[in-house]
Amino acid sequence: MTTSSWLARHDHTSVVIFRALQLGDMLCAVPALRALRAAMPRSRISLVGLPWADQFARRFSAYVDEFIAFPGHEAFPEQPARLDQLHDFYASMRARRFDLALQMHGNGQYSNAVVRAFGARAMAGFGAAPGRGDECLIPFPDTGAEPLRLLELATGLGAPACGPQLEFPITAADERELEASGVARGLAPGSYVCIHPGARYADKCWPAKKFAAVADQLAIRPQLKTVLTGSPAEVPLTAAVARLMRRAPVDAAGPLSIGAMAALMSRARLLICNDTGVSHIAAGLRLRSVVIFSKADIRRWAPLDQQLHRCLWDPFGEQAKAVLDQARALLMLR
Known part of the structure; x- marks a missing residue:
């Protein structure tokens, strides 16, 4: 089964994207976010990221509707893991009952387990093995520029390519x-x-x-x-x-x-x-x-x-x- 129309086959009224990384990594995701917004113009798109990225979500409000701070994970070096907050964080994510969760945080070795714990009805992202249940995981590209790798994920799921160029709106x-x-x-x-x-x-x-x-x-x-x-x-x-x-x-x-x-x-x-x-x-x-x-x-x-x-x-x-x-x-x- 091809993945090219995967987004079209799933309800995506509420979508959550996981990418808990620093400024440069987040800016490299903008072409993929732009493509996903074009594919889901009426969806409510939430971003789970590092606490600083609240400002990223506000700057890119054309593509992201809501920001949710991630408490951290022991396998991710970008911030100390606030383990005392994880139980409530995952409980609140599951209570939201997102239609779709997208993993855009690396090859999925650890991040897929994080995104599965969100409890969304369907999940897509990068992964070394085929997804289970209502999941669509595609191999993480071994080569290529980071914006193109992430854009490949979005277009592979059926989003239209809206160009690979980065943006930085000045307010x-x-x-x-x-x-x-x-x-x-x-x-x-x-x-x-x-x-x-x-x-x-x-x-x-x-x-x-x-x-x-x-x-x-x-x-x-x-x-x-x-x-x-x-x-x-x-x-x-x-x-x-x-x-x-x-x-x-x-x-x-x-x-x-x-x-x-x-x-x-x-x-x-x-x-x-x-x-x-x-x-x-x-x-x-x-x-x-x-x-x-x-x-x-x-x-x-x-x-x-x-x-x-x-x-x-x-x-x-x-x-x-x-x-x-x-x-x-x-x-x-x-």
Whole structure:
């Protein structure tokens, strides 16, 4: 039996999707969420994710109607498992009697058991073995970019492909926050390059002195300023980069939310960053970027548009000239 019309054969008045991951992983799921919404325009779609992703669900309210925080699981490293909350969480999920549950959290080794415990009438997702009962599990692709893997799941179930492009909508609240912060005061659109030297894990970060050296070389161009971005936890890192620079940058780390930071980036000429969530924000904004990889699978996590986004493998911090050359080439693009 083919899976191509699986969604059409099932009631999907109420749908729950499980993907409890960080920012970049969630942004990579947007093409699949867009396809699922197109297939189920009148369904109520709930997202179960990490607590932070409440803001993701609100930003992508065109595709997600409700957010439900996941208490965690011992097999998932993204958050400490709050075991005392799990019993009530699963009981409340079963009480909802969802028509359909979709597992979009990896290959299903552990996540399929989590989604089965939601008690939905039907379930679909990735899995190594055929589903049991009213389940449709398809093999997790061994290769390919993450947005395409997830989109393959959605289209395999019968959703229409609505394009693989990422999105990052900028809201009026983002713009107001950016303006109120004063960070962008005096920064004309197109007059600056954003440097994002941080990442969730320190061992994924390109050396601060390399970011500083590249920023100084780019700042030689007339009227091209450097803006350092980062989370509150990355304030010491951006300060270190600033100290190493010959030309004083604008240090915007810390005070801005993800949305306001994206609004700041949306006016930049270019972003240079590690392989981290902001690279997928740049893809959603269609902001030119140079992305430096050191740990992750570059074929899986590189942005799809290789003309707009240049990805380099440099685990030992040896490719500063290549980063600079790619940045200069992107700045020359019309």
